[in-house]
Amino acid sequence: MKTLGQFIVEKQAEYPNAKGELSGILSSIRLVAKVIHRDINKAGLTNNIIGNSGVENVQGEAQMKLDLFAHNTMKQALIAREEVAGFASEEEENFVAFDTERGRNAKYVILTDPLDGSSNIDVNVAVGTIFSIYRRVSPIGTKVTLEDFLQPGHKQVAAGYIVYGSSTMLVYTTGNGVNGFTYDPSLGVFCLSHENMQCPKAGRVYSINEGQYLKFPQGVKKYIKYCQEEDKETQRPYASRYIGSLVSDFHRNMLKGGIYIYPSATNYPNGKLRLLYEGNPMAFLAEQAGGLATDGYTRILDIPPTELHERVPLFIGSKEMVEKAQEFMNTFE
Numbered sequence: 610m611k612t613l614g615q616f617i618v619e620k621q622a623e624y625p626n627a628k629g630e631l632s633g634i635l636s637s638i639r640l641v642a643k644v645i646h647r648d649i650n651k652a653g654l655t656n657n658i659i660g661n662s663g664v665e666n667v668q669g670e671a672q673m674k675l676d677l678f679a680h681n682t683m684k685q686a687l688i689a690r691e692e693v694a695g696f697a698s699e700e701e702e703n704f705v706a707f708d709t710e711r712g713r714n715a716k717y718v719i720l721t722d723p724l725d726g727s728s729n730i731d732v733n734v735a736v737g738t739i740f741s742i743y744r745r746v747s748p749i750g751t752k753v754t755l756e757d758f759l760q761p762g763h764k765q766v767a768a769g770y771i772v773y774g775s776s777t778m779l780v781y782t783t784g785n786g787v788n789g790f791t792y793d794p795s796l797g798v799f800c801l802s803h804e805n806m807q808c809p810k811a812g813r814v815y816s817i818n819e820g821q822y823l824k825f826p827q828g829v830k831k832y833i834k835y836c837q838e839e840d841k842e843t844q845r846p847y848a849s850r851y852i853g854s855l856v857s858d859f860h861r862n863m864l865k866g867g868i869y870i871y872p873s874a875t876n877y878p879n880g881k882l883r884l885l886y887e888g889n890p891m892a893f894l895a896e897q898a899g900g901l902a903t904d905g906y907t908r909i910l911d912i913p914p915t916e917l918h919e920r921v922p923l924f925i926g927s928k929e930m931v932e933k934a935q936e937f938m939n940t941f942e
């Protein structure tokens with residue numbers, strides 16, 4: 610049985626010049642995962658965790674208490690350990706520069722969706738945490754700037770998610786494949802359970818909020834109908850599965866094969882998901898597992914970001930399925 614700690618140390622040893630900064634960040638995320646896991650598991654027992662916090666976040670969405678709790682847990686862990694130079698979160702309007710001696714001299718910045726699928730927390734359905742790590746572009750020794758956070762996704766050094774499901778798992782990549790670790794709460798350790806994860810080239814699941822069908826672009830409407838048609842060779846009709854938390858839907862599709870789509874819609878011109886906190890990290894993971902992620906036309910990892918909280922349509926999962934959906938997008942206006 611290999612623990613996450615052991616795995617991180619082994620990987621670091623493969624890079625003789627590594628100073629252990631990235632390993633330190635991953636250890637901080639491991640701690641954050643344990644704290645959020647603990648509190649989610651007793652969410653039903655305490656009013657401090659479930660429900661609406663009564664405030665809206667920067668994007669005008671209701672902030673749940675757990676959104677704030679997860680955001681603060683992540684921020685405090687990173688501040689306390691001084692492993693990164695800066696931090697940006699879906700739940701905070703501006704990025705935070707860690708302006709201490711160690712912070713200014715750190716090499717990396719981190720971006721996060723601290724709690725993904727938060728509307729599911731009150732009803733005991735799987736939620737997640739997403740993170741994305743870049744090497745800063747501003748000079749070491751100074752305070753980080755906005756440009757450190759607005760880098761295209763292909764510049765990511767590491768990305769991953771934690772899914773708090775029937776078991777808690779931490780899945781991440783540093784650009785050398787994807788590995789998954791399952792949490793054993795009795796031991797308090799993550800154990801390597803899914804080595805070198807591969808997303809099947811094709812699957813038979815499509816995940817999309819079909820209640821919004823009438824607002825979708827023509828290409829998406831036609832692709833949905835394609836998914837529902839009978840065809841032996843491609844095993845259609847596909848099954849429709851939509852949990853409503855990207856991390857969980859993505860995790861299932863990565864293991865079993867499938868496509869997740871959050872398209873643009875007449876009420877969401879750029880979709881709902883955020884490029885920096887959701888699109889890029891999940892796209893990096895998808896590609897590292899042999900899958901694909903686009904906005905319907907363009908590779909997600911090639912999109913140059915222009916602002917912290919920008920949104921992006923997302924087509925992600927099994928390579929052949931995403932290519933097929935893209936074909937429909939290009940064919941129908």
Ligand code: AHG
Nearest residue numbers: 722724725726727728818853854855
């Ligand atoms: P978050 O909880 O971080 O705001 O993200 C929720 C996202 C995503 O996880 C999920 O797939 C999607 O919103 C669900 O949105 P709809 O309810 O519009 O389908």
Ligand code: MN
Nearest residue numbers: 722724725726
């Ligand atoms: Mn989210």
Ligand code: MN
Nearest residue numbers: 699722724725
């Ligand atoms: Mn969130």
